[in-house]
Amino acid sequence: MDQADIPALLSRLASDEDAARKMAVFKLQSSINDPSFADVFISSGGLVILRRLIMVAGGNTLAYSLQSLTRLLEVDMGWDIFEGPSSGDLVERVVELIVTNPLVNILRGAMSILVALVGRSQSSSGGGGGGGGGGGDWTNNGFSPQTPSAIRTPGTFGFRALKPAVAVYPQFFELVIQQLQSADHALCANALMLINALIRDAVSSDSSSGSGSGAVQTKSPGAGAGEEWSKFIKRLQDLGLIRAVYNLLQSSALQDLAHPLLEFQSLTKVLLRKWREVRVDLERPEHRRALKGLHLASAPDRRHANGVTGANAAAATTEDGDVARKGSRRHNPEKWRRLGFETESPAIEFETAGFLGMMDLTDYVRKNEDGFQKLLLEQSTRPLNERCPVARASLAVTMILCDHFEVDKTEMEDIRGYQALNDAKSHDKLFRPLLLQWSRLHTAGLHAFFRLWKSTGAQRDDFDKVAELVRVLIEQVVGQASRMKDVLEVEDDLQEHDAARLRELQMELLELSFEDQWGPHLFQVRDELKHEALQFVKEQRIRCLLQGSWFTKPMPHTRQESYTKRRLYQPWRYAKLSHNRRYLHYADFPEKLPYEPGLDALTEKVDLGTISSVVSNVSTNPEAEPADSESAADQSPNSSTPTLRHNGAAITKPTTKITIYSFSDDMATNGSTTTPISPDTTTTITPTPVGGSSSSNHGGAGGEAKEQPVLTLYPLNHSLASEWLDGLLMLLSQAPITAETNKLVTLIGEYGLKIRLLNVRLEQMYAGPAGRGSGVGVVPGREGLDEDYYYEI
Incomplete structure (x- = not known):
């Protein structure tokens, strides 16, 4: 126009x-x-x-x-x-429309005007924020800002402009919060923006600055104006604000409400941060009342609390009032330590968590008073060093939640997340509905702390270790929870993780942290440790061959032409590697001897330098690996393993075999090596001959290489098969192939890595490896070095 x-x-x-x-x-x-x-x-x-x-x-x-x-x-x-004397009438008219008018288009416009009116206090003041309420439900406590804003015209903008109209229509806030459930997303967004503006005005308003404290039990952090804002925040909670926003964060309308929801989430962090900055001061009556409520909720022994025990108890009940009054002035020397504080000055221990830590602790005690008393009673029966410090655990869980939800993160960093709103995959990272369930998460985390303390048998010196396990638990359960996951499921998951699983996760996270800072160095160490583990396992497998083992032999076929073989059948075979590791000695026996035969009793031998290949049906798949047994011969009669009888004795039929091949003396070997594979063969290995022998020594030129079996071994169980197969391969300078041996190599390498990680200090982990020019790790020379020296650990 x-x-x-x-x-x-x-x-x-x-x-x-x-x-x-x-x-x-x-x-x-x-x-x-x-x-x-x-x-x-x-x-x-x-x-x-x-x-x-x-x-x-x-x-x-x-x-x-x-x-x-x-x-x-x-x-x-x-x-x-x-401006002007009639401005109040206009504001009252807008408030009246919100309360009385049912039309959505009118409600949207009226709320937009109030959003601008209340928000004008921050834009025109330029002042910072003060204190706030704590927690997603702000732990159901009062609110009191801390820092006065810049000077502005009173009664023009902000909540002060609404106060007269709200006094006329007290149902205003209830109806605004009801609009958070409206099917019209624009109206719902305007209602949430109005609530955000009111909360932000409370944070920055000078009308409620000065006290900066809050009473957990009375919801009244200060006097005068501070108490007024406290009642305002409490009223919003009682009207179902937290539940309404929590439902919006999990709804399908997230995209239309993204900006006001993110602002509400950011304001929640501001409130948490401001409450944590409030210092617990026993000079304030509300703080003293909160601590006194903790003490009384612990159900202290009255006689012990008054310093009257044993014979003094009778004296306290006599008519001598002076004695009773003297007894009442004596205090339990462990009044606060029995609740889990380290000293008898609890206010000092709230220095890190601030008043937020006190609110979380008192809120837990108030909602779980019976469990709290039973826990203290149970702990009192244990030695002092084994008692779980309840108060310290509560403060630790508060700080863990602060770190997890990044309470110290500035609003500007949160606002940068708006740029990712168009990406639906980023919603689970941007929107954190569980932040609004702060009190319930704190209680569930505290219960998890108690459970881990008990299951691990922890002592006072292990407090930080248990706290780290709880931190891993919070990161795993709360951090991995999707936006749609209900808080009840999260609470159940926090109680299901055991200490062993958490310890594994902790080690995995530690390794990831090391990889971020020590990447190439860590890979190099892993390669070195893998090589060392492979050499270690190789020596172990070869020593199994040097020690020797018993094997079985299958019964010959029952045909007439094999009668002589059956008559001469000897079911046991013993094999052993020579001390110089060049020959494999073996012999057959009619029965298993009670002792290990020596090399002089083993009449047959195989020169390892003539071996062309090793064939086996031992599985290389870890999933198909059968359970180990002490001996196949010890299986029960009901076993599915076939059994044969020789001279009245039961002999278990083996299921695995190892066949050693060698080139025949009259065959040419210039061509490629071929290995016959039986139907049950799963692995064929052709090693390089050792001892300086070459396959070309076994035949003339011009023909194809052919092989013949020179020795077949039937191991009694899978472990023995793995030892001998991989032992032969590694003896022939080949890599192991069975799952059992590879698992052992990996296990030894991982343990070696963890042992080396234990030698790295915490600050080194985050600082990364030192540069070459820093002088770190330089070994000093011995020249001119006397006994007057030291080194820093």
Whole structure:
């Protein structure tokens, strides 16, 4: 619309005909957000007419008028409409519309105006925020800002502008919070923005600065104005604000409400941070009452609490009032330490967690008083060093939650997350509904702390270790929880993780931290340790061959031509590697001897230098690896393993075999090596001959290489098969192939890595490896070195 048309527009806006006013204000709302147009409109007296329309009009005319004023305020113009003696009537009219009018388009415009009105206090003041309420439900405690804002005109903007109107319509806040459940997403967003503006004004308002404290039991952190804001925050909680926003964070309407939800989430962190900054001071009556409530909730022994025990108890009940009064002035020397504090000055121990830590502790005690008393009674029966310090554990869980939710993160860093709102995959990272369940998470985390303390048999010196396990638990359960996961499921998960699993996760996280800082160095160490582990296992496997083992032999076929073989059948075979590791000696026996035969009793031998290949059906798949047994011969009669009988004795039929091949002396070996594979063969290995022998020594040139089996071994169980197969391969300079041996190599390498990690200090882990020019790790020379020296650990 042209600026020249403004007089005619104003004339139609002031018309007595509703149709003319409706059309004029409809056109006005589409043009008034132009600053040049708005400037002429205001200078022409348009604000007076617009105010009159808001006060008397209804229906769409009223909706268009509210929208026009909203767009005018968005370009930071038209604030004069809230100045003067009649400004209070306008604000009351807007509040009245929210309370009494059911039309969505009118409600949206009215709330937008109040958002701008309340938010004007922060934009015009330039002041910082003060104290706030703590926690997602702010731990159900009062609110009191700490830092006064810059000087501004009182009673014009912020919550002060709403107070007279809210006094007339006390149901205002209830109806605003009810709009958070509206099906109209724009109305829901405006309602949440209004609540955010009110909370932010409370943080930065100077009207409630000065006390900066809060009483957990009475919800009244200070006197005067501070108590007024405390009641305001508590009233919002009682009206279901936290539950309503929590549901919005888990709803499908997240995209339409993203900005106000993120702002509410950021404000929650501000409130938490400000409460943590409040120092616990016993000079404040509300702080003393909170600590006294903790003491009384612990159900102290009255006689012991009054310093009257044993024979003094009878004296305290006599008519001698002086004796009783003297006894009442004596205190239990462990009054606070029995609750889990380190000293008898509990206020000092809240220095890190601040008043937020006190609120969390008192909230837990208030909601779990019976369990708290039973826990203290159970701990009192244990030695002092084994008791779980309840108060310290509560403060530790508070700080763990602060770190997890990044309470110290500035609002500007949170605002940067707005850039990722278009990516649906980032919603689980940006939106944290569980932040609004602070009190329940603290209670569940504290219960997990008690459970881990008991299951690990921890002592006082192990407190930090248990706290680290709880930190890992919070990161694993709360950190990995999806946006849609209910808090009840999270509470159950926090109670299900055992200490062993958490310890594994802790070590995995530690390794990841090391990899971030020590990447190439860590990979190099892993390679070195893997090589050392492989050499260690190789020596172990070869020593198994040097020690020797018993094997079985299958029964020959029952055909007539094999009668002689069956008559000479000897079911036991013993094999052993020679001391010089060049020959494999073996012999067959009719029965298993009670002793290990020596090399002189083993009449047959195989030169390892002539071996061309080793074939085995031993599985290399760890999933198919059978359970180890002490001996296949010890299996029960009901075993599925086939058994044979020889001379009345039961002999277990082996299921695995190892066949050693060698080139025949009359075959050529210049061609490629081929290995016959039986139907049950799963692995074929062709090692390089050792001892300087070559396959070309076994035949002439010009023919194809052929092999023949020279020795077949039938291990009694899978472990023995793994030892001999991999032992032969590693003896022939080949890599092991069985799952059991590879698992052993990995296990030894991982343990070696963990042992080396234990030698690295905590600060080195985050600092990374030192540069070559730093002088760290340089070994000094011995020249000129006397006994007067030291080194730093």
